[in-house]
Amino acid sequence: MNTSANTNQNHDITTRTARAIGTGFLRRNIAGALLAAAFASTGIGLAATAYADDGAPAPGTDATAAPAPAVNCQTDPWGFLGSQRRTLCDGPIAHDGSWSRTRSIWVPAHYTPGMCYGGSDNWRLEVCDSGRFVDQREISNDTYPVRPETVLPDEPAHLN
16 A cells, blocks of 8 residues: 555645635624724714804804794704704793794804715726815705694604
């Protein structure tokens, strides 16, 4: 019996198995690193949105204009991850118990984070921008009559 031939065969099998295990291990590590980088970049991108003025006035108000009649207002974070604002303003209660409510949904002025696109292949260029300033903008502005029994479920009672 020739033992050298058997040893060479076993050596070849062992080498191939070790290479296959090493390749799979490397692929799993790279896939894990890419997945971690994707989660980290998404988190950084969402956290990088900085608002210039959290207490900006509601849309349609002008600081230089004449004072408006006394109304009570409340501004709360609104929308996806609080990226918008909802301002509720109530007028005085009438003799029949009703009042007028104005609901404005708006986005405060803010800076958008910089982003890079492309660059995954050798022949593509990577294009980056450094972010930009976005002005405050109004999404909706509604005025409607309210009575204590008709207050919407996600809105407070009359604002004092």
